[in-house]
Amino acid sequence: MPASDFTYVYILRSTSAKDAHYTGCTNDLDARLQKHNEGGVPHTAKYRPWIVETAIRFRDPAKARAFEKYLKSGSGRAFAKKHF
Incomplete structure (x- = not known):
């Protein structure tokens, strides 16, 4: 499958601001x-x-x-912080 056939859920980390993260989908x-x-x-x-x-x-x-939405919830943020 070409890469464009997939959807990615991603977590970004800022290299300029401590503890700045962003979760998205693309x-x-x-x-x-x-x-x-x-x-x-x-x-x-x-x-x-x-x-x-x-x-x-x-x-x-x-x-x-659905996974992106979960990661943006309180329990999802705690999960991401612990595992990612």
């Missing part, structure tokens, strides 16, 4: 990281630059979105 991880680092995402612009801390690839976009 079909093109490289392009999305570039957009974050260019300042094209308002939520992440002031903590640039970013690196990918964790990326998980899903075949099913619905499962990816």
Whole structure:
């Protein structure tokens, strides 16, 4: 399967701000990281630059979105902090 056939849930870590993380979902991880680092995402612009801390690839976009939603919840953030 080509990489574009997958959906990625990713966690970014800022290299300029201690403890700044961002969780998102995309079909093109490289392009999305570039957009974050260019300042094209308002939520992440002031903590640039970013690196990918964790990326998980899903075949099913619905499962990816559900996992992203979970990681953005309180228990999901605790899970990510402990495991990623």
